[in-house]
Amino acid sequence: MSAQTQTRFDFDLLKRSFESWDLDSLLALYDDDVEQIEMDEVTPPAAPRTRHKDDLRQIFQNGCNAGVRISVDNPVLGEDRLACTFTCAFDDGRRIVANSIIDVRDGRIVRQFDVQARDV
Numbered sequence: 001m002s003a004q005t006q007t008r009f010d011f012d013l014l015k016r017s018f019e020s021w022d023l024d025s026l027l028a029l030y031d032d033d034v035e036q037i038e039m040d041e042v043t044p045p046a047a048p049r050t051r052h053k054d055d056l057r058q059i060f061q062n063g064c065n066a067g068v069r070i071s072v073d074n075p076v077l078g079e080d081r082l083a084c085t086f087t088c089a090f091d092d093g094r095r096i097v098a099n100s101i102i103d104v105r106d107g108r109i110v111r112q113f114d115v116q117a118r119d120v
Contacts, residue, residue: 010029014026014029019072026060031110034052034112036056037113041118071089073087085097
């Protein structure tokens with residue numbers, strides 16, 4: 001019999017890292033080969049936006065630099081998948097809300113599927 005090891009995903013760290021913009025901790029939660037798929041009014045299901053870790057690094061840095069406030073709520077946690085809501089609030093009052101389904105392997109995010117809505 002072989003022992004299997006599984007690293008459980010740390011949702012609380014994800015929440016803290018986003019809400020404090022701890023970029024090093026945040027990026028460490030994403031696998032090097034992560035794929036983020038995003039749909040919204042500009043990128044419909046027939047042509048979703050796809051990003052990878054370098055893209056996410058730049059987006060997170062831009063959000064941090066711009067003073068975007070982000071909250072992570074409504075978690076539903078499973079062994080290898082979780083879902084949650086990300087809300088980004090901008091200084092001018094605009095918000096972006098994304099509901100995400102996240103696939104996890106070995107304690108890191110390997111796929112993030114977001115459907116989002118934004119204020120105009």
